[in-house]
Amino acid sequence: MPISGFPEWMPPQRMIEQRVLDRIRSTFELYGFSPLETRSVEPLETLVSKGETSKEVYLLRRLQADENAKDDDSLGLHFDLTVPFARFVVENAGKLQFPFRRYQIQKVWRGERPQEGRYREFLQADIDVVNRGELPFHYDTEMPLVIGDALSGLPIPAIRIQVNNRKVCEGFYRGLGLADTAQVLRTVDKLDKIGPARVAEALIETAGATRAQAEACLELAAISAEDGSFVDAVRKLGVDDPLLDEGLNELLQVVETARENAPGLVVAELKIARGLDYYTGTVYETQLRGYERFGSVSSGGRYDNLAASGNERFPGVGYSIGVSRMLGVLFGQNALSVSRSVPTCVLVALPNEDQRPDCVRIASALRRRGIPTEVAPSAAKFGKQIQYADRRGIPYVWFPGEPDTVKDIRSGDQVEADAAAWLPPAGDLHPVISAG
Incomplete structure (x- = not known):
């Protein structure tokens, strides 16, 4: 009997998935990323501290649990690959060469409501670059180029990468006088789900915003541009803050680098926030052209504080392709086919x-x-x-x-x-x- 949210592809679909993975893997290695696989379980306290995911974490528990075993109730299946990767970096920092570039292709688990393209067990393909101390910003500009290269070689719809920078949002909110910037971010991130009117009401109710402040947040979120013109659009809103200036400069670098190397791939979309709390700067979301209604199939961003040991930080930037999500959407629309149902020639x-x-x-x-x-x-x-x-x-x-x-x-x-x-x-x- 099928279990909702746990897909099992038929052999022709599995062959398509394997070819997609071959392309992704070979592209990641072309860019110098090394393979890594981490364990499937992490301490529960680690998993529930990294964003609004605690209600989605699957616990790992033995049927005949030993009541004296301390760890039986404290392990969960990982919900992404970034959190276990950060833990791995901290534990193995003495053995790694920095900056450390790795790719990871593994199953992850989230107890969310299954729907087309959204599963409880699914395959992700991640790249990350982590450094000791400081990570140069040029790695943020490289990430979209790698993902664009990996997916452009497949017979799938063209992708469009939406990019923003949390410093732009947080600096803007701070400049407006809104103190709880994290709450504002989480609320604005729901724009596509609940619409601007309800977001405005939620900002007033949960973030202490005035009507004017809420409207200003929506004006910022409405800005979109394929070139550097978004900078002037933000400036016209009349908000000043040093963090805002820093974020605009970084976002401009990502957009201009993409325009030079992969025209049409990247667009600055200032409503993008990403739901996970660990992102600190650049954030990315990727849509399949013609399939925008299904949301993002690939996402990521910069995280400066996720991995730390004592006073030492390991800032990183990463990008994740939701392989099962992307293929599930395309399979559901009969948008991919394979020339035969067996490998045999x-x-x-x-x-x-x-x-x-x-x-x-x-x-x-x-x-x-x-x-x-x-x-x-x-x-x-x-x-x-x-x-x-x-x-x-x-x-x-x-x-x-x-x-x-x-x-x-x-x-x-x-x-x-x-x-x-x-x-x-x-x-x-x-x-x-x-x-x-």
């Missing part, structure tokens, strides 16, 4: 069971040369064996004989072939993912 036909060893030798010769091959399951009539291949989308059937022949069952073309030399066209070697 060649089916070796079986004339009779006595010839199975010969057929296995042919299959082995093809596999040694990187051609995915299987031997027919039984010595049925050749018509049925061809039908078996056709149902699975296997493009070629190999007929042992004197000489051997191989048939493209789509076109009907059949030619003599040698297992030590024959090659299929490159487009047939592996299943091909395409849009729609």
